[in-house]
Amino acid sequence: AVTEEASAQTATAQKDPLKTLVAAVIALLVVIFVIVFIGNNIGAKGVAKKYAKKTFSKHGGKTVYSLTLSDDVYKDLKGDELDDMIDNFNDSMEDILEDTKVKVDSVKKTGKLSNKELKGAEYLFAKNNSKYDKDLEADDFKAKKGYEFKLTYKIKDKDSGDKETTRNKICVVKFKGEGWKVLVTDADTLKSYGEKADKNKDKDS
DSSP states (O other): HHHHHHHHHHHHHHHOOHHHHHHHHHHHHHHHHHHHHHHHHHHHHHHHHHHHHHHTTTTHHHHHHHSOOOOOHHHHHHOOOOOHHHHHHHHHHHHHHHEEEEEEEEEEEEEEOOOOHHHHHHHHHHHHTTOOOOOOGGOOOEEEEEHHHHHHEEETTTOOEEEEEEEEEEEEEETTEEEEESSSSSSHHHHHHHHHHHHHHHHHH
């Protein structure tokens, strides 16, 4: 009976190869969708989207600081100081959003960062975090890869109804031991920081 059932299944598969092919294609598309979804929502673009959304949010302070500060600095700040920073950010956004509606229109990757720009990212990330930890230097961070993104916002005045579009650039960089972090600047600025870091290194050597 088992042999007859197996034979019947084989015969059915042979008679309907189209169904098997369609099922394989669907399975492949599902895998591709999952990979793209994970890449967009966990990788650099996912971080850029999260930053773009939370920047103009009444409750975005915690996310913005966690994406722009070193993990260690963020942990060390936990307490009244960090709470005050987050509250001030959220209060400012609440004031802005009381009269203005801001919508993220698009988040587009505009390029991959060069080695020189990654060197500049290390310099700037250290500079930003040294406000809270004076001992930090560029050598404390290793930028593995990064991308520049263009953020486009649609802004509408709630009273007048006037509309405008604003754009700015950010760089999302993956630091060793830190994961993806946001630097609120463009690739050209990182390049200039990288060149500056090289000049300082030459002077010291």
